Every structure is written in C-alpha cells, then in structure tokens.
Amino acid sequence: MTTATDTYESVSALVRRETSMIYDAGKEYLVEARLRPLAAAAGCTVDEYVKRLPIDPVERRKAMDALTINETSWFRDHAPYQVFSDVLLPRLLEARAATRHLRIWSAACSSGQEAYSLAMLLDQHLPAGWTHEIVATDVSTAMLERVRNARYSAVEVNRGLPATALVRYFARAGNEWEIVPRLREHVSTRHLNLAAPYDGLGSFDLIMLRNVLIYFDQETKHDILRRMRPMVAPHGYLMLGSSETTLDLPPDLAAQWRREQEGRVQVHRPATGALT
Template sequence: MTLSAPAFDWVCATVEREAAIVLEPGKEYLVESRLTPLARSGGHPTVTAFVDKARTSADRRLREDIVEALTTNETSWFRDNSPFQVFSDEIMPYLKTERAAARQLRIWSAACSTGQEPYSLAMLLNEGLLPVGWRSEIIATDLSPAVLRQAEAGVYSQIEINRGLPANRLVRHFTRAGTKWAVNDDLKRMISFRKLNLAQPFPPMGQFDVIFLRNVLIYFSIQTRREILARMRAVCRPDGFLLLGGAETILGMDEHWQRFSQGRVSLYRPR
C-alpha cells in the first residue's frame, strides 16, 4: 500500500489537533504501517484511499480510529527496570516515613497503554513493598479506549507475557486463560483505569505521591510539553516524585521542577 503526501499531511494535522502528537516528515512509513490494517479491514485498496474516505466522511469514528492507531505505543513489564528499582529502593522508603501518619499512597501511571506499567507497580506493592495496614490507589490513564479495554481486562498473550515478566511473577500473579494469561483479581482491584488526554486540561484528580510519565513527552511539541508539565505540578504533592522515560528531560522547558539523580534515573519534584 502507498500513502500520498496530501494524505500524510492530513493525518499529521488530525493527530496533532486531536492528540497534540507531532508526526514529523519522515514518519510516512510509521503512518502507513499503522493504518494498513484499518485500510484492509475497510476494504480500501490503499492507505491513501482509506485516509481520503476518513477525510470526507461524516463518520467521526474513522478519524478516531486513525488517531488511536497512531497513539498506541509499545510497552513491556518493568520497562527499563531501573525506574522500578528506584521506586522500590529510594522512593518507597521515603514515602513510608513521610506518609506514616496517613498510611495512604496514590500513584498515577500516565499513558499506561495496555497496562503493563501499572500492573508492574501493583506487583511490587503486593509483594510486600506496601506496609501492612496501608491503602494504595493506582490511577492508570490513556487516550486510547482500545488499549484501556485490554488493560482493564488484564488478559495477555504469551508473546506479551514474554516481554519482561519474570517466571516467578507470572506464577504468582497470573492465571492461565486458554492460550493466554489473566491478571489475578487482587492486582486488578488495586488499579483504576480511566480515559484521559494529557494534552487537554485534566479533570479533578486529587494529588499524587508518585507520577510515572514515561516515554510519552517525546511525542509532543515543546509548547505542549510545557503545558503538560505545568498541569503535572498541580497534581503532584510538593514532596512527590515525577519519573520520565530514560531519553526524556524537562531541562529548558519548566524551571519549576527540581531534578534529582538516582543512578541512571532522573527524579523530579515541584520546586
């Protein structure tokens, strides 16, 4: 299948308008690969024909399908490992002391995709990281209804399981479901999944002790990143923590965050 220049430009404008995600020239291959299944399922001979249909149709669902296809990102269990190690070894000991009176912990997994990140955090808390008698709440959000449905269902293929999940945790936290694996209910009860567009004003959410905003800022323009970081400051407790992806930084974007290094991991706090 082929993608014409006008079709690519329209897709870029649509995705930026709907999700504030910037697709730069040179990403034609990505757009074509993500939209090819949609074009084929709709009986269109080319991706360009499918995009032309979406552009002229009154059916908004076609445009929503395009945005969703291009905002679904790869993920894995305990992705990059180091942030989860810092969460266990540095963040939680601090919070156990500072939240000892309230005995409550709130975590936000922003851009949670199909759920591997919040379930990874839930596993750590479930395995004894959360003190007995404490309450925890993990809020997991994403723009895509499709990935949220899978995350909430908590059912994964063997290929998805193989992406970073240790065998001992598979046995402890999952149950065989035919050819797939289902997250046990005790983990599912720890997480609340919600649809949220990071590029738009947040709904009332309360404040969080820890925010995982990993591997998502890189898809936004500089201005949108600044707006998101400003909104993050409003929902992060003054002594809370923000964690970004390994290739991400907020240097030069928002001077109201203070950076701390823990090995290869950068932590941020509101100033």
C-alpha cells in the same frame, strides 16, 4: 490527484488536532502499516480511508487508537522500578504514615504493563494495613480496554516479566495470561489526552510520565509539565523517561521543579513542600 505525501500530511494534521502528538516526516511507513488493516476492514484503500476520517467519528477513533499505540514492556528499563522500590517507596511510606494510602498515576499507560508492574511491586513491598490506587490514563480507548481486561499474549508476558511474577500474578485464560484480581482491583482507568485539562484526577504521590513527552512539540511539553506541578502531592515525585529531559525549560517553569539524581535515574519533585 492525492499523493502519498498528501495522505501522510493529512493524517499527521489529524493526529495533532486530536491528540497533540506529532508524527514527524519519515514515519510514513508506520502510518501506512497501522492504517492498512483498518482500511482493509472498511473495504477501501489507505488513501480512501484517510479521506473518510474527518467525517466518520467511529473510524477516526479507531485510527487514533492505532496511531497512538507505543512500545511498552514489563518493568521497562528496570532502573526506575528499582529506584521506586529501594528509594522512593520508603520515603513515601514515612511521609504518608498518617493516611497509610498511596496514589500513583501511570500517564500514557498504553496496554497497562507499567501500571501492573507498579502494582506487583506494591504487592511485594507495601506494609500490611496500607492501601493504594494506581490510575492508568491514555488517549487510546482501545488501550484502556486492554488495561481493564488485563489479558496478555504469550509474546507480551515474555517481554521483561520475571518468571516468578508470571507464576505469582497471572492465571491462564485460554491462549492468554490474565492478571489476578488482587492486582486488578487497585488499577483504575481513565481516558485522558495529556494536552487537555486534568480535571478531577486529584493529586498523586508518584506520577510516571515516561517516554511520552518526546511525541509532543516544545510548547506542549512545557504546558504538560506546568500543569503536572499541582498534580504532585507534597513529598511526591514525577518520573520521566530516560530519553527525556527538562533541562531546556523556561526559567519560570524550571523554578517549579527540583531535579534529583537517584543512581542512574533522575526524579523530579516540587520545588516547594518537598522533603529535606
């Protein structure tokens, strides 16, 4: 007889195999809440639905999308965006004066609020004649579709978005708000599991890897940070979430990064080839 514990352990193992993310004990309520609508649509119980996942790739993808959705908001935590505008961007403008082009990676982008928050700041602060690209990646195909559609509900636009930004960068689209084309054209999407290779992404002036490492085990976290190092362009930056730290890195990995405190925000730069 299948128990609730068996079902949860099965789901946890599947999520880890598919995404390398960890669902610790105590999150049973979250798993059930996110899978119940999918099970109902499939005409079965949650237990029956979970048994179906290993042999049904379509439902498995739906389940992975549902289980990897993270909380997000516009200009989340505020301070990192302020540091980007006031400190990091002026330095990057100086460093990239020859090319006048910036590349930013919004890793684990969820529904796109981080990527578009950055696009708003660049629209406001980037000098004339400069170009930029924001690459938004996520393991959830459903979330990437939302980034491409760039439509948000009234509830979502009320989560951290200044009223001036709503007026300037959104247009009504039925019951939703749609981001204007001039921002959308700078944001591209790519399906990516952070625990998998980063082939073909190129290097970036800023990588936003915020509030996602906490979902991985220590070994995977270290592997991600090790493979992030060559993705940061010379003079570029890596920014982690406020609840994340690299203080527990093994010596060889710690030596690859240089931590700097900018106000209340800690940023990371490659230990070699950085600005002095």
